[in-house]
Amino acid sequence: MSYGPRRVILSLMAILFSSTAANRDNPTSPAISRPRMWKLQPPSARRTQVYLLFGSRLVQTIVRMAMGPLVVYVCEEMRCDVSTKGTLLSAYSLGYLTSQLAGGVLADCIGAKGVVLLASLLGGLLTLLSAGAKDISSLWLMQVLLGVSQGPLFPTSG
16 A cells, blocks of 8 residues: 555545544544634624724825826826915825814813724715816815814824
């Protein structure tokens, strides 16, 4: 009888996964018992909150950094000059800066979860509205408002 690698692996699997019920219940049994399989459990509420918070911060960072590479194409389509590009790039930061303190105060009033939910929903809406901007002034306004909506996320997610 040949003991090739396939037969050895099958024999080991038979030993590992086919013990009797008596051997499984008796911890002092010399026979090799079957390993317990892990049960998948839903994540806890705390872990879910951490995942959602991470996701909102990730989306906020992507939204904040997206205008840098896109300003080349936006200004090419809307025919704007170099100073307008700089104004457009600073619009998000202006709104973000002005809402930091207000976001912390708002979190004290309605709670951090409410502020994160409100900021995420408002940020999503303003991102959709930014896509429909017809001229530079409306896009600038959407970027300022997007910064205002995303500013409270930083003080409330700490």
